[in-house]
Amino acid sequence: MKTMVIAGRVIRQITGDKRTLAVMLIAPVIILSLLYCLLAFNVTKANIDLVGGNRAAADTIADVANVTAVGNAEEAESRLKAGESDGYIDGDRFVAEGTDPAITALAKRAFSQYAMKQRLSGLPQQFAAQAGNIVEQPQAVLLYGGENYGQFDFLAPSMMGFIIFFLVFLLAGIAFLRERISGTMDRILVSSLRRSQLVAGYFLGFGLFAALQTIVIQIFLVYVLKIQAYENFALILVVNLFVAGTSLAMGTLFSAFARNEFQLFQFIPIVIIPQVMFCGLFNLRDTPLALQYLARIFPLTYGADALRSVMLRGAGLADVWQDLAAMFGFTLLFLTLNIRVLRKYRAI
Amino acid sequence: MKKTNDGKSEKAGAETGLNIIHAQDIYKQFGDEAVLRGIDLNVSSGEIVGILGPSGAGKTTLIKCLIGTLGLNRGSVFIHGVAMPSLCMMDRIGYMAQQDALYDDLTGFQNLVFYGRLKGMRKRAAKDQSHELMALVELSGDESKKVAHYSGGMKRRLSLAAALIGDPDVIVLDEPTVGIDPVLRELFWQEFGRLKAKGRAIMITTHVMDEAEKCDRLILLRDGTILENGSPERLKQKTPKGTLEAVFLESAKRQITEGRTV
Numbered sequence: 001m002k003t004m005v006i007a008g009r010v011i012r013q014i015t016g017d018k019r020t021l022a023v024m025l026i027a028p029v030i031i032l033s034l035l036y037c038l039l040a041f042n043v044t045k046a047n048i049d050l051v052g053g054n055r056a057a058a059d060t061i062a063d064v065a066n067v068t069a070v071g072n073a074e075e076a077e078s079r080l081k082a083g084e085s086d087g088y089i090d091g092d093r094f095v096a097e098g099t100d101p102a103i104t105a106l107a108k109r110a111f112s113q114y115a116m117k118q119r120l121s122g123l124p125q126q127f128a129a130q131a132g133n134i135v136e137q138p139q140a141v142l143l144y145g146g147e148n149y150g151q152f153d154f155l156a157p158s159m160m161g162f163i164i165f166f167l168v169f170l171l172a173g174i175a176f177l178r179e180r181i182s183g184t185m186d187r188i189l190v191s192s193l194r195r196s197q198l199v200a201g202y203f204l205g206f207g208l209f210a211a212l213q214t215i216v217i218q219i220f221l222v223y224v225l226k227i228q229a230y231e232n233f234a235l236i237l238v239v240n241l242f243v244a245g246t247s248l249a250m251g252t253l254f255s256a257f258a259r260n261e262f263q264l265f266q267f268i269p270i271v272i273i274p275q276v277m278f279c280g281l282f283n284l285r286d287t288p289l290a291l292q293y294l295a296r297i298f299p300l301t302y303g304a305d306a307l308r309s310v311m312l313r314g315a316g317l318a319d320v321w322q323d324l325a326a327m328f329g330f331t332l333l334f335l336t337l338n339i340r341v342l343r344k345y346r347a348i
Numbered sequence: 349m350k351k352t353n354d355g356k357s358e359k360a361g362a363e364t365g366l367n368i369i370h371a372q373d374i375y376k377q378f379g380d381e382a383v384l385r386g387i388d389l390n391v392s393s394g395e396i397v398g399i400l401g402p403s404g405a406g407k408t409t410l411i412k413c414l415i416g417t418l419g420l421n422r423g424s425v426f427i428h429g430v431a432m433p434s435l436c437m438m439d440r441i442g443y444m445a446q447q448d449a450l451y452d453d454l455t456g457f458q459n460l461v462f463y464g465r466l467k468g469m470r471k472r473a474a475k476d477q478s479h480e481l482m483a484l485v486e487l488s489g490d491e492s493k494k495v496a497h498y499s500g501g502m503k504r505r506l507s508l509a510a511a512l513i514g515d516p517d518v519i520v521l522d523e524p525t526v527g528i529d530p531v532l533r534e535l536f537w538q539e540f541g542r543l544k545a546k547g548r549a550i551m552i553t554t555h556v557m558d559e560a561e562k563c564d565r566l567i568l569l570r571d572g573t574i575l576e577n578g579s580p581e582r583l584k585q586k587t588p589k590g591t592l593e594a595v596f597l598e599s600a601k602r603q604i605t606e607g608r609t610v
Contacts, residue, residue: 002466009454009458012458013451013453013454016453017453182447182449182450182452184449184451186445186449187449187463187510188463189417189438190416190417190438191438191463191466192435192436192467193438194435347416347419348416348433
């Protein structure tokens, strides 16, 4: 009963504070839109200069590069240095700018295609046709994803998990911290409220907004940004509630070790940023084993993994229960610690 | 005994003289520093006990130890004969801290209802009493205003109302009148008098001498020990000047001579 009183107050506070409500519901939409735009308009072709090249040669790489014909090597070199091109081809010499690995990879792809076509064109006609068949790329069949599946589709589940984790950590952490520094914690504990009821009340109150947040994000991803994903709304909601639960337990626990908001923010580089790195933005398969074990101590690793499985591979509850169990374990651990830390405010 | 809507026993009107708070040999230290060193005290129903002492004397620590929000290193506290901290006794304590301890983003009324509900009151009863208390502290017109828009004095009044919700029979007020004007102070003391008449056990920490005069009994705390414990009249007789201020200053002076910070 008293849990509901705490939950009701948390809900009333958030609904009464338009800014917090906006941060919870609108910020994710803005972040995801930005990411969507950045990835949708990502560079897909390198700008390659062709020194004294002919039109036919340029056409051979038109599908992988924007080709500009230049008069001589000096001009190509100066354009490269001025950032007007990403690389140039001068006979047998292939030069790329080299600072951005992604662009360099695109340039190299253009170079190899160009070289291949050049070599093929040097062969006698009957061999050229055969050789052409040999080097032709095979048609790959994709188990998941599809024709229009892009980088954003891959990142969206991880980002969704991260956004929910980060915002809940921050807002719940600050709310709990304020409870401590404004003296209300002392006052509410001069009642028969149990420490566990206080924490449970926070859980319910913030849980409601986390649920709302995940619904808003899902609707936005599916209907506005039209991501290529399996639309298992219910399971995604469940996974996100586990993510939010872990984050809430973590945020409220860490708030105990901060004397003010500034000190709480100091946890972000230690607690939040590593989670971004391990939440699936990078593939850890070939990283040292120590790093892979390190990733396992961060709850979001499991949350993002479950979200990717559900959204990208159409996994069901039976496939992600281990991730959910791991997050539940983290939540239980942090909650128990938090209830213990609250003994500082009242021994019973 | 008559039962109220909350299922609680309605408290006896002006039953006075019953020992409500009983503390025995309280010892509290933070790290290596001993803040309370063997405090014994009793507070009866219908009694206003003032805790007087220089800053750092341990007044707030003593109060928190009495209401059970700070654990003791030694000793024991009983409220109504029940060893503290006890969850069932917690609802019978009204506590006002030095901080206002209010939720800025809720209205004054919502704050009171919330604290009332935590004390185990039903929604209807909590709302009814919140209206009454808002009227008592002269905030009826500001019930639906967010506390963030309250002035300092208004917050103090609301904080007092929050301590009184649930009709507690032990009322513990930590410097309740700090930073408020004389008119408001008068209002507060009128209310304390009314609560005393209802048989409540009241503890107040204060720095203000004329407030101390209004207490039935004063406990002069210094360096974690009780220096004096008696009625204002009895304490005044102990100094040639015959004022409480002299009693206070003398004790502080003694502290300086002994090389301790005041």
